[in-house]
Amino acid sequence: MSLSNGLIIILFSLGLIHNVNGQAVAKSPENIQAKENIRKSVEVPFKRGVNLTNWLQGSNVREIQFTKFTKQDFINIKSLGCDVIRLPINLHSMTSDKLDYVIDPLLFYFLDQIIDWAEELELHLILDNHSFDSDTDTNPGIIEILVPVWTQIAQRYKDRSSYLYYEVLNEPHGISDVTWNTIQHQVVNAIRRIDQIHTIIVGPAGWNSYNHLKEMPFRADNNLIYTFHFYDPFLFTHQGASWTNPSMTSLAGVPFPYDADLMPPCPTELEDTWVEDRMANYHVEGTVEYVKTLIDIAADFQAARNVPLFCGEFGVYMPNSDEADRIYWYSIVRQHLEEKGIAWTTWDYTEGFGLFQQDGHDLFNYDLNIPLVEALGLNAPPQNEFVPTADANGFDIYLDYIGSNIIESSWMNQGLLDYYSEDNPASGNFCIHWTGVDQYNSISFRFSPTKDLSVLVDQDFAIELWTRCNDHEAKIDIRFVDTKTEQRYDHPWRMRYTLDENIAVWNDEWNLLHIPLNEFSEHGSWDDGWYNPIGAYDWTATERFEIVSEHSDLVGILFYFDNIRIVDPDSSDRL
Numbered sequence: 166m167s168l169s170n171g172l173i174i175i176l177f178s179l180g181l182i183h184n185v186n187g188q189a190v191a192k193s194p195e196n197i198q199a200k201e202n203i204r205k206s207v208e209v210p211f212k213r214g215v216n217l218t219n220w221l222q223g224s225n226v227r228e229i230q231f232t233k234f235t236k237q238d239f240i241n242i243k244s245l246g247c248d249v250i251r252l253p254i255n256l257h258s259m260t261s262d263k264l265d266y267v268i269d270p271l272l273f274y275f276l277d278q279i280i281d282w283a284e285e286l287e288l289h290l291i292l293d294n295h296s297f298d299s300d301t302d303t304n305p306g307i308i309e310i311l312v313p314v315w316t317q318i319a320q321r322y323k324d325r326s327s328y329l330y331y332e333v334l335n336e337p338h339g340i341s342d343v344t345w346n347t348i349q350h351q352v353v354n355a356i357r358r359i360d361q362i363h364t365i366i367v368g369p370a371g372w373n374s375y376n377h378l379k380e381m382p383f384r385a386d387n388n389l390i391y392t393f394h395f396y397d398p399f400l401f402t403h404q405g406a407s408w409t410n411p412s413m414t415s416l417a418g419v420p421f422p423y424d425a426d427l428m429p430p431c432p433t434e435l436e437d438t439w440v441e442d443r444m445a446n447y448h449v450e451g452t453v454e455y456v457k458t459l460i461d462i463a464a465d466f467q468a469a470r471n472v473p474l475f476c477g478e479f480g481v482y483m484p485n486s487d488e489a490d491r492i493y494w495y496s497i498v499r500q501h502l503e504e505k506g507i508a509w510t511t512w513d514y515t516e517g518f519g520l521f522q523q524d525g526h527d528l529f530n531y532d533l534n535i536p537l538v539e540a541l542g543l544n545a546p547p548q549n550e551f552v553p554t555a556d557a558n559g560f561d562i563y564l565d566y567i568g569s570n571i572i573e574s575s576w577m578n579q580g581l582l583d584y585y586s587e588d589n590p591a592s593g594n595f596c597i598h599w600t601g602v603d604q605y606n607s608i609s610f611r612f613s614p615t616k617d618l619s620v621l622v623d624q625d626f627a628i629e630l631w632t633r634c635n636d637h638e639a640k641i642d643i644r645f646v647d648t649k650t651e652q653r654y655d656h657p658w659r660m661r662y663t664l665d666e667n668i669a670v671w672n673d674e675w676n677l678l679h680i681p682l683n684e685f686s687e688h689g690s691w692d693d694g695w696y697n698p699i700g701a702y703d704w705t706a707t708e709r710f711e712i713v714s715e716h717s718d719l720v721g722i723l724f725y726f727d728n729i730r731i732v733d734p735d736s737s738d739r740l
Contacts, residue, residue: 209390209473209508210327210364211289213542214249215242215520216478218513221254222295226269227583230573232566236282241529242514243286245543250288251477251510252279253295253335256318257310266313271585273321284326291366291510292318293332293477299408302339303370308348312355323360331356332366332477336373336394342380345370353386361388366475368392373477375463383470391470393463394478394512395498398450400443402494405485411438417485419444421494423451456494457501464505476502476509480518496540503542511541526551526570526614555617555705559626559736562610562710562729565593574611574709578603580719591631591675591727599712599724606719608712608726615648618682618731619704625734627681628710631727632664634671639722640664642715643680644688648706656690658702661715675727681734 217238223229242250260266276292283290294314311334322329333352337345346369353365365388369377373394381391396402403409404416415432425448431441449455467474479498481491495511502509512518515527520541525532531551538545561568567584575582580601590596599608618626628643644661662685669676687698712726 207467207471207473208506209475211249212503212508214247214251214289214510215514216251216253216293216510216512218253218516221252221259221272221275223255224258226259226272226275227585228573229275230567230584231275232569233572235569236286238529239282239286239288243288244546245538247543248287248289249291249508249510250283251291251293251332253293255296256294256314257296260314266310268314268317276321280322280325280329284328287328289328289330291330291332291477293335293366295335297335299338300410303334303337303345305340305344305348307334308351311348311352315352315356316359319356319360319363323362325363327362327364330364330366330390331360332392333368335368335477337368337370338372340370342370342377346380346382350382350384353384353389357386364388364390366390366392366477368477375459375466378463378466390473390475391467392475392477395460395463395476395502396479397456397459398443398447400440400447401451401486401490402481404482406482411435411440413440414485416440418487419447419451420487421451421490422453423448453497456497460498460501460505460507464507467505467507474507476507478512479509480512482517483519483523484517492534492536492540495537499541528614551614553614553617555620556731557620559621559731559733562731563597563726564728564730565590565595567610570613572611572613574609575607576609577606580606582608586725588725593727596631596725596727599726600719600722602714602719604714604716604718606714610710612708612710616707617705618645618707621731622682622704625681625683627679627732627734628729629677629679629732629736630729631675631677632669633673633675633725634669634723635673636722637666637671639666639671639719639724640716641719641724642688642711642713644711644713645682645685645702645704645707646709646711647703648708649692650706654699655701656692656696657708658690658698659688660685660702660704661688661713662686663715673723675725679732682731 217234220233221229239250257266259269259272261269280290294311296310315331315333318331333349349367353367356365365386367381367389368391369381371377373392375393375395378391378393398421400416401419401421403413404419406413411434413435415434416429418427418429420427428444428447431444435441443450463474463476481494483491499509511520515521520534520537521527521532522534528551530546530549533546533548535545535548562571567573580603581598582602583598585595586598587595588598597608641664642661643664644659647658649655649657662680664678669678687700687702689698690696
């Protein structure tokens with residue numbers, strides 16, 4: 166076939182000819198279909214989803230609030246039109262033996278349930294090893310942790326459905342591409358010796374940067390998905406962030422796209438840093454066209470390698486960014502990812518980069534950021550106006566798990582707090598074990614939204630709990646704390662009740678305590694200084710319930726708590 170140069174260029178651009186030995190050769194329908202089949206074969210099995218952050222990312226598995234998310238949240242996420250959830254796990258901290266890195270069985274207890282929810286709902290679930298510290302470079306010795314933890318995960322879940330995926334490590338950084346690629350290859354091989362079924366997600370060094378994808382070697386394993394993260398322009402997406410180096414908490418109002426009239430000055434403390442340099446170049450980096458060219462780097466890698474590609478994280482931190490600009494950025498990035506056939510999970514669902522209103526309570530039917538949901542091409546459910554009402558019934562604070570719409574917010578300098586102790590619980594599978602803490606440390610349950618307990622107080626409702634202690638002289642407080650308003654002289658006031666041997670027998674046996682709410686007494690407030698009580702406690706705005714080492718430290722003293730509930734006057738717990 167003889168073709169003019171102009172026609173050749175046109176046919177190349179249409180994909181109707183290809184190059185064979187330096188000559189332009191027309192593609193047959195069979196060749197075109199073959200290429201389309203290859204393209205389809207490298208598509209990721211899922212399309213769009215979210216990261217469920219700060220759930221399994223604790224420093225200790227026993228501090229995890231498992232009920233932060235429930236099966237209902239998975240149902241809600243699917244109703245948005247998502248088909249995948251990326252689940253960050255601080256996997257290395259979930260090991261009970263730091264020599265052999267044996268995973269605490271409690272993590273498997275949690276994961277088994279989470280995987281059950283995903284499989285039942287036909288949601289793809291990525292177990293993301295989010296053992297990650299932005300301030301610490303990835304140590305080449307990490308191979309000594311990665312192999313044993315992933316070997317255990319693979320052994321546990323090798324027979325589960327194909328909805329499950331393994332992601333080797335989130336954002337390796339401060340390590341060379343060659344070294345990281347070698348480590349990742351060894352981890353993949355270790356998993357494959359046990360599990361040949363499940364897809365493994367692999368990513369490049371350089372914080373999973375799209376610029377490092379090309380440094381990843383070709384792999385014979387065709388059951389891999391390649392991943393990258395996208396947060397450009399970084400000045401815009403991370404303004405206000407405290408975890409960057411240097412901190413960007415003072416940077417605010419950077420627009421997207423770039424607008425010279427709206428650009429803020431560089432904060433004094435960020436002068437002579439990379440931040441100032443990037444601000445000087447923001448007229449280039451802060452444009453829609455430039456953002457698309459960066460995503461194209463990843464898309465070109467996908468096309469060149471014929472491999473499935475997945476954007477595991479992208480997002481904008483909300484505190485210091487303009488809301489309209491933030492939503493526009495999501496729209497541009499999401500659409501371009503999808504135009505390039507790249508699957509994605511946004512960072513994140515309910516936190517600082519999330520899908521909910523900044524000042525809400527993360528209630529699915531009340532607080533979703535609907536313009537943002539729509540910008541992501543998701544289904545926007547109708548929203549209702551949240552109207553606070555007084556509680557008319559009792560509720561659970563802790564029964565094996567922390568209750569619904571309650572956020573764990575304890576404060577401890579040292580010691581042990583275990584919400585899942587199996588040491589002779591009063592009932593159920595677990596109880597709370599607390600020991601070795603300093604004076605004034607607390608176990609804290611924050612109500613979200615705040616509680617109006619005024620009716621329950623008037624109707625003689627009580628707090629009921631089981632407790633045991635090994636020290637006859639031990640003394641602690643339980644208390645409620647109200648909200649601090651903007652009114653002058655207002656503080657977070659406390660209502661307390663002291664527990665000692667006048668109330669319970671501290672002989673390491675369980676005691677059932679039933680304390681009417683109206684028997685609590687006002688204690689005062691700590692608010693950058695002590696304020697004596699003035700009769701200002703507001704039961705209609707109760708923010709927290711706390712257990713406090715108010716009178717002394719608890720070094721050598723063992724406390725246990727179970728079945729903490731607000732109950733009506735005629736109710737009583739039973740073993």
